[in-house]
Amino acid sequence: MTDTVELAKGDIISVEVLRPAHGGEGIGHHDGRVIFVKGGIPGDVVDVEIAQLKKKWARGEVVKVTTASADRVDSRCPAAAAGAGCCDYAELNPTVELEIKSRVLRDQLERIGGIDELPEFELHDLEPTAGWRTRVRLGVDASGRAGFRKLKSNELVTEVACSQVVPELLEGLVGEGARRFTPGVEIIAAIDDAGQRHVVESRKAPRGRRTETVLKVLEGTGEVEQKVGDYTWKFPVSSFWQAHTKAPAAYSEFIAEALTGLELVDVDKRGPVAWDLYGGVGLFAPIITSKLQAAVHSVELSPGSAEAGEEALAGLPVTFHTGRVEGMASQLPSPNVVVLDPPRTGAGSDVLKSIAEAKPQLVIHIGCDPATFARDVADWKLNGYEMDQLAVFNAFPGTHHFETIGVFVRVS
Numbered sequence: 001m002t003d004t005v006e007l008a009k010g011d012i013i014s015v016e017v018l019r020p021a022h023g024g025e026g027i028g029h030h031d032g033r034v035i036f037v038k039g040g041i042p043g044d045v046v047d048v049e050i051a052q053l054k055k056k057w058a059r060g061e062v063v064k065v066t067t068a069s070a071d072r073v074d075s076r077c078p079a080a081a082a083g084a085g086c087c088d089y090a091e092l093n094p095t096v097e098l099e100i101k102s103r104v105l106r107d108q109l110e111r112i113g114g115i116d117e118l119p120e121f122e123l124h125d126l127e128p129t130a131g132w133r134t135r136v137r138l139g140v141d142a143s144g145r146a147g148f149r150k151l152k153s154n155e156l157v158t159e160v161a162c163s164q165v166v167p168e169l170l171e172g173l174v175g176e177g178a179r180r181f182t183p184g185v186e187i188i189a190a191i192d193d194a195g196q197r198h199v200v201e202s203r204k205a206p207r208g209r210r211t212e213t214v215l216k217v218l219e220g221t222g223e224v225e226q227k228v229g230d231y232t233w234k235f236p237v238s239s240f241w242q243a244h245t246k247a248p249a250a251y252s253e254f255i256a257e258a259l260t261g262l263e264l265v266d267v268d269k270r271g272p273v274a275w276d277l278y279g280g281v282g283l284f285a286p287i288i289t290s291k292l293q294a295a296v297h298s299v300e301l302s303p304g305s306a307e308a309g310e311e312a313l314a315g316l317p318v319t320f321h322t323g324r325v326e327g328m329a330s331q332l333p334s335p336n337v338v339v340l341d342p343p344r345t346g347a348g349s350d351v352l353k354s355i356a357e358a359k360p361q362l363v364i365h366i367g368c369d370p371a372t373f374a375r376d377v378a379d380w381k382l383n384g385y386e387m388d389q390l391a392v393f394n395a396f397p398g399t400h401h402f403e404t405i406g407v408f409v410r411v412s
């Protein structure tokens, strides 16, 4: 006989949050089950309302913090406090974010990547930790008000702004007295390096996808100007550009250092070659050409980004190929070095195998999701590459997201 009462949906249980999970939740245990706690910070003891129940695990949301973790702070984001899905780490002390994110990465690399020997992580905090975003996508409700989407919902928070965004970007667009937009569209707003604000109405994208269709330009030209080092790119505001204002320079610097002093082997008589896969507007191409004196082949799906890159980098030995990376490797000249920066879904086994078959001596892999990055790391190992360096960038402060850069060398 046991007097244990079986857990049910809607039950409220007390959980001690022990560690962070990938995706922003905390992890605790209850009667042999793993409990994923939305809103739980390691060190908290919380009351959790169970919303999802499986044999080995359950998931729920914090309804009351009974003992607060030493790392818990008052919410730093008014939009998140009002229910928006923007800053899920708004109540976590920003000084411990990078350490928490490193723990998540280590766990994913060990469990999904099957890697037991990891190099020491290089940790990079990007400042500022609020007001770091100069480009944003907003939803528009049925009455034409723009705002931030609630988590897994079509509802919007329209009264207050998210603390990630520089305040001047949202002036007159969100909150009291803000202008109205066409109901149901997506608003893209950005302030570029020339100081110009651009606001466009765009087609609403399916969840988790980006849309590039601009329906109406409401302010500015709809074409942003971004500068890094000696280069200036002009491209549609709907095209990809790194979100944190400091990210383009920080990643470029990391890549530059990783390539400094690299002695290229097996260089073809035509000279060194590098691939910049998922290259966007070619942000990393100038660094790669200058460090390796290499011809760079950039592969990018968005024609708008590739065209912008061609224009900005005219005069450099960079060739832009518009299309999918999948299937493209066999058509490019063999590389000495490959840089790849796939979207959140990662590169996947087929792409990694095709890169490995081209035998680059060094690969720099940038990943914005620790789970897909860890899965890709396992594939690098299978394909004869060893991780030599690993850096974590807190490029999305206030959220559970972060960027990882791994440097891999060919060993077999």
Ligand SMILES: C[S@@+](CC[C@H](N)C(=O)[O-])C[C@H]1O[C@@H](n2cnc3c(N)ncnc32)[C@H](O)[C@@H]1O
Residues within 6 Å of the ligand: 240, 241, 242, 278, 279, 280, 281, 282, 283, 284, 299, 300, 301, 302, 305, 323, 324, 325, 326, 341, 342, 343
């Ligand atoms: C994370 S962004 C990186 C862009 C660039 N490296 C940068 O830092 O500005 C990923 C890029 O991959 C492109 N992309 C997505 N899927 C792709 C695919 N299957 N093949 C080629 N490019 C793709 C997107 O359009 C986007 O520009």
